[in-house]
Amino acid sequence: MTTHDNDAFKPIATVDLAIFSLAPAGLSVLLVRRTSVPFAGDWALPGGWIHIDEDADLEAAARRVLKEKTGVETPYLEQLQTTGSRDRDPRGWSISIVYIALLSADDVAERQDALAEEAEWRPIEGEGVGLSLAFDHASLLKEALGRIRSKVEYSSLPGHLLPVRFTLSELQSVYESLLGRKLDKSAFRKRMAEADFLEPVEGEMRRASNRPAQVFRLKDTRSLVLFDRRI
Amino acid sequence: MTTHDNDAFKPIATVDLAIFSLAPAGLSVLLVRRTSVPFAGDWALPGGWIHIDEDADLEAAARRVLKEKTGVETPYLEQLQTTGSRDRDPRGWSISIVYIALLSADDVAERQDALAEEAEWRPIEGEGVGLSLAFDHASLLKEALGRIRSKVEYSSLPGHLLPVRFTLSELQSVYESLLGRKLDKSAFRKRMAEADFLEPVEGEMRRASNRPAQVFRLKDTRSLVLFDRRI
DNA sequence: TAACTTAGTGACAAATGTCAACTAACTTAG
DNA sequence: CTAAGTTAGTTGACATTTGTCACTAAGTTA
Known part of the structure; x- marks a missing residue:
């Protein structure tokens, strides 16, 4: 078994968030526009590499991303699924751990200003947003919607x-x-x-x-x- | 954003499996004895580092581990959850993607011989196996049992x-x-x-x-x- | 052929979902 | 001051679904 030390850690895993709210008009998801390759210019779910120096655990990483993009600190947060393959990123093997976050109407209203520059709410239509998204994010979004819709049936x-x-x-x-x-x-x-x-x-x-x-x-x-x- | 290339990849993510069967007597989980530090000598869920050179995706990685330990190639396989933190492994930040596998009674009977040397079926008692397990595997096993028991209510x-x-x-x-x-x-x-x-x-x-x-x-x-x- | 064992059915009771009417508590127009 | 309008919340009748339990069916064995 290989040993590893934190310093030499090459990033390979991201935490990505499907952040939902009812604003501005009905169920919407927060998307960000990518500024760098690959998929520069495309819309994507907000996310980021895991910082092994600042994030205590995966949930902390998700909260950090959420805070950066929306200013919200105490959302409803739930792990959805993890995808990993050599195909999802043209640069090679990568892992994405996806979380679902739900923002209360309060949060969305109050933190309008805290929204990151490049972030935007997009209304859900059917199984997505009617845009092609970076990486496998369209499929991740679809999974997230499925989870939300199925949990409506039996949870709060x-x-x-x-x-x-x-x-x-x-x-x-x-x-x-x-x-x-x-x-x-x-x-x-x-x-x-x-x-x-x-x-x-x-x-x-x-x-x-x-x-x-x-x-x-x-x-x-x-x-x-x-x-x-x-x- | 950092770029990364596969060659320099330092392992940080493992795929771990909670493999269940009804053999030998009631619901049991497959455990392996660790041979190296940390937790040498302790029981653990079977798993292994993701091989970015041989595993096409996470599910393939899980299937590979399953094949290695049990000889079974076509189990029921379902992703459970991903944990990642700086505490779960004394060597530092690590991620574990946990899968649940269910082996049919046929498989268990026929592949008795294919079982890896260090592997053993342990009957479930309550929320675990009555043994302390390596890493956070006791808690992972508990989650897996929760998932199985709750899915009994509404699935096949x-x-x-x-x-x-x-x-x-x-x-x-x-x-x-x-x-x-x-x-x-x-x-x-x-x-x-x-x-x-x-x-x-x-x-x-x-x-x-x-x-x-x-x-x-x-x-x-x-x-x-x-x-x-x-x- | 009677006793035994497990498979599979049917009849009824209890719980739940559906629909629609009703009463309650407010505001507003006149 | 009162009547009309609006939404909150309750009630009851009825259909549908679900749980319970005793019964019948089809085999083996003594």
Whole structure:
């Protein structure tokens, strides 16, 4: 077995992020324009080489990239998958560890200015963004969308795209837009009650020109899984 | 951005496998004894450095390791997760891409001899093997068990642990042993029918000293997901 | 041929999803 | 001050799905 020392480490692994939000109009992903070869000028998922000197672990590396591109420090973050092959980068073997990040509407609104120069939100259309992306990023994005859409079915994941405080109707709308179909109000309410994702915020009601609605927040920062006896 | 060339590549990423089977007695995982530092003499998940000269991609690397240790070429293989940090290996930053492999009872029986010298099946007890493992492998194994147990609920995964041809009752037993609880025969049958995982093998029946049972095989080599309208 | 064992079915109860109507609590127009 | 409009939240009836459990079927063995 080969030994290795950190100093001589040649970068080969990147952390890449599929960062989603509901801004500006519906589900969008953050893309950056590449400035150097290969794929100079193309859009890509934000990412960067792992810094073995500053990143304690992979998640820290992902957080660092996220902070650099968006200014957000405490997103919802989840590892998606790792791809590695000799084909994905013309320069040779490389590994990409992909994370999914969800930014709350709050974050997107407040940190508009912190967005990196070359970064831009692109609305999702179908299984991608209708652009060809650098490396294998189009396929990574597709996988990320698949993960998000499938987790909508059984977890509190969509809650992380809303502001910290939201009403049930707002939450239902997010579920509906990610699933692409309408849900029954009363069934949704029952399910959320039993799933135990949500915590009513004491005394707070959202008022408009109609009956005020109870305000909720997520109980946990993780994406809780609706447990279910299947087989 | 740094450029890199393959020749100067210093190994930093390993592919590690949690290989499961039902042999010799219930769910077991294949462990190997380490021969070199660090953790010399300790048990570990089988794995190896990625060979950028022979492995086309990560899955190929996983298959190579699997072949070396067990002789099996076409297992069920699924990527679990990637860990990377400066703490998991005393020599410094390292990345481990973990795959789950399931060996069919056929494979285990036929390839007994192909098992690598230092490899051994260890029965699962609770969340591990009751041994301290090298690196962070105990935690990786725990994650792998979590993934397997949760996929039992909604996929055909357990089918990959049986021989290619099996009866419904045999399959139900595997589900039961992974779930740790008894299932209703009739409900199980209905669920399997609608899930459409299984294909009856024409005309074949398994006979013992009782009514013969229909023989089935999995429709696909992938672990099909029982789709389900949740929310 | 009766007893035994495991495979496979069918009938009913319980839980869940769907739909639509209803009541509640606010704002706004007049 | 009141009626109309809007969205929140509840309720109940009905269809569909799912779980439970006893029953029938098809073989072997004594």
